[in-house]
Amino acid sequence: MVKAALLDVGGVLLEANPEMWDMALEWLAGCTPRKVSRRELTWVAGNAWERYRMDIFRLRVAPAEEEKFWRSMVEEILMALRSECSVSEALHEWPYYRFIQPLLGAREVLEWLKLKTYKVAVYSNTVPSLRSALQYHGLSRFIDYAFPSTTLGFSKPDFRGYSKIAEIMRLRPNEIAYFDESRDNVRGAQHAGMFSFLVDLGNPAPGVVHDLRMICEILD
Numbered sequence: 001m002v003k004a005a006l007l008d009v010g011g012v013l014l015e016a017n018p019e020m021w022d023m024a025l026e027w028l029a030g031c032t033p034r035k036v037s038r039r040e041l042t043w044v045a046g047n048a049w050e051r052y053r054m055d056i057f058r059l060r061v062a063p064a065e066e067e068k069f070w071r072s073m074v075e076e077i078l079m080a081l082r083s084e085c086s087v088s089e090a091l092h093e094w095p096y097y098r099f100i101q102p103l104l105g106a107r108e109v110l111e112w113l114k115l116k117t118y119k120v121a122v123y124s125n126t127v128p129s130l131r132s133a134l135q136y137h138g139l140s141r142f143i144d145y146a147f148p149s150t151t152l153g154f155s156k157p158d159f160r161g162y163s164k165i166a167e168i169m170r171l172r173p174n175e176i177a178y179f180d181e182s183r184d185n186v187r188g189a190q191h192a193g194m195f196s197f198l199v200d201l202g203n204p205a206p207g208v209v210h211d212l213r214m215i216c217e218i219l220d
Contacts, residue, residue, distance in 0.1 A: 002195060002219060003175045004119035006165065009130070010100075011181035012199050012212075013110075013122065013139060017101040024094055031085035044080045048073050056125060061150045063128040070096070070127075097133035103201070105212040110142035112216050121145035123165060123178075125155050145169060156180075157188030166192070179215060 007013060025038055052073045055061055061069045074090050113120045120143050124130055130148040134140040147165055154161030166173045173193030180186050181199045189196040197218065199209040209215060 001175065002118075002177045004121060004169060004171055004177070005113050005215070005219060006121045006123055006162075006176050006178045006189075006194070008180040008182070008185065008199070009122050009124040009126065009134075011103075011201070012179055013103060013106045014100045014133075014137065015103050017099055020094075020099045024099075027093060028081070028083060028085060032081060032083040034082060036081050036083070041081070045077050048077050048080075056127060056150060057155050059150055059153065059155060061127050063151065066127050066129060066150075067091075095136075096127075097136045100133070100137075102137050102139060103212065107139060107142070109212045109215050110139060113219070114142050116219070118219065119144050119169060119171070121147060121165065121169060123147040123149075123152070123156065123161070125149045157182070157184040159188045159191040162189045162192035162194055166194070177219060179209060 021038055021042055025036065025041055028036055028041065052069065055069065070091060071087060075087050078085055078087060078090065110120060122130070122134070122143055122145070124147070126148045128148050128151050131140060131146045134143060134146060140146075145165075145168065147161075147168075149155040149161065152161055152164060154164060162178070163173065166176055169176070174195065176194045178186070178189040178194045178196040179199050180189070180196070183198060186196040186198050197209050197215075198207070201210060201212070204210045209218070
């Protein structure tokens, strides 16, 4: 009997918020001598993120190191843009979770899970401040456990991470239903013994969760 739902975050609960880039661009214009285009900003930031995110995957961002992690990346971005903006102000005004937003229906699914008394947990290859991101978007109160890989000690798709989560939640793996947009992560959870489902929103392929409301149908 399934007693808990374990959810990925990106692509299941949260997605990128492209409007924030335009707002960040307006803020940047006030302290950058040269004109920066949206394309340049997203390219520079995207390239920096692709390099820095490997430190997350390799579990090199401990809670005590997270501020240094973000500061180093923002410094690199502002330097590449030849901006005179303050790194401290940029970090204060533009924390990473401003650039994401809840997916349509995410809050409703979480509310339903709590109403049905499921234990609800999230697992993401991300920085230690995952709970703060969920709090910012009003989702934290529906979630019993938040497992960022950098504090759990395992990155997805390592099956040991899923096993450790089951142990922490005091459940058997087969009492947990897992939902993720990555096939590799789904396989990792299956290897650990969890019931696992691939999420690909908008793709009505057989055996795929293409609408978040299907999570409720699966667990009802």
